[in-house]
Amino acid sequence: MRRALAFCLCAMTAPALAKADVQLSIYGGAQTAPASDISIRDPLIGADDFSQDWEGRSSEAPIYYGVRATRWQSPTFGYGLDFAHNKVYPANGIAAPGYEVLEFADGLNTLTLNAYRRWTEILGDVTPYVGGGIGFAVPHVEVVNGSSDTSGYQVTGPAATLLAGAAIPINDQWSIFGEYKGTFSSNRAELDSGGTLETDIFTNAVNFGVSFDF
Numbered sequence: 001m002r003r004a005l006a007f008c009l010c011a012m013t014a015p016a017l018a019k020a021d022v023q024l025s026i027y028g029g030a031q032t033a034p035a036s037d038i039s040i041r042d043p044l045i046g047a048d049d050f051s052q053d054w055e056g057r058s059s060e061a062p063i064y065y066g067v068r069a070t071r072w073q074s075p076t077f078g079y080g081l082d083f084a085h086n087k088v089y090p091a092n093g094i095a096a097p098g099y100e101v102l103e104f105a106d107g108l109n110t111l112t113l114n115a116y117r118r119w120t121e122i123l124g125d126v127t128p129y130v131g132g133g134i135g136f137a138v139p140h141v142e143v144v145n146g147s148s149d150t151s152g153y154q155v156t157g158p159a160a161t162l163l164a165g166a167a168i169p170i171n172d173q174w175s176i177f178g179e180y181k182g183t184f185s186s187n188r189a190e191l192d193s194g195g196t197l198e199t200d201i202f203t204n205a206v207n208f209g210v211s212f213d214f
Helices: 002-019
Strands: 022-034 036-042 046-052 063-073 077-090 100-119 128-144 149-151 159-169 174-191 196-213
Touching: 022 077, 022 174, 063 100, 063 196, 077 174, 077 196, 100 159, 100 174, 100 196, 128 174, 159 196
Parallel strands: none
Antiparallel strands: 022 063, 022 196, 036 046, 036 196, 063 077, 077 100, 100 128, 128 149, 128 159, 159 174, 174 196
């Protein structure tokens, strides 16, 4: 996962470095997720449909974080890749009856290609921006019950994200920012028993981060 992310970032930024219009950002914050409906089809236990309450535990290892590379085509428009290490655990540590483990704790990871619009001259040094994009989810699926012991990364389906925030410069190259970011992922995971797990998950995050401009 880390090698793939590094390759994607390098592939996008390498042609643009000489033009001094690339921005690299890293962020963290508080991330949560509302309940989602889960549908499990398992050849050994049959069908199981239920609702699961989630929590993010953003500050617990492995922590919630994101990495972003943006190429600004103009002072107001940019595009780039955004990798987010979202997480969801059963709320209060309580999984659905019959499941010892049911979580995406080592990452409900998403990689999206985003477009951004920013306004550079309306609030002085403060630069508001909005963005959004689509991509895919690569979660670490962890499901343990009487028939399945599933643990591993999978590409589970499409993802989409929307965000809005503001950045403040520290100097000519460094800036800090805060934002709201919402992400949707539609997940269909394969279980070791030969079954499947399907769920659509929304995550909500308040992010704070730092950016470096080349």
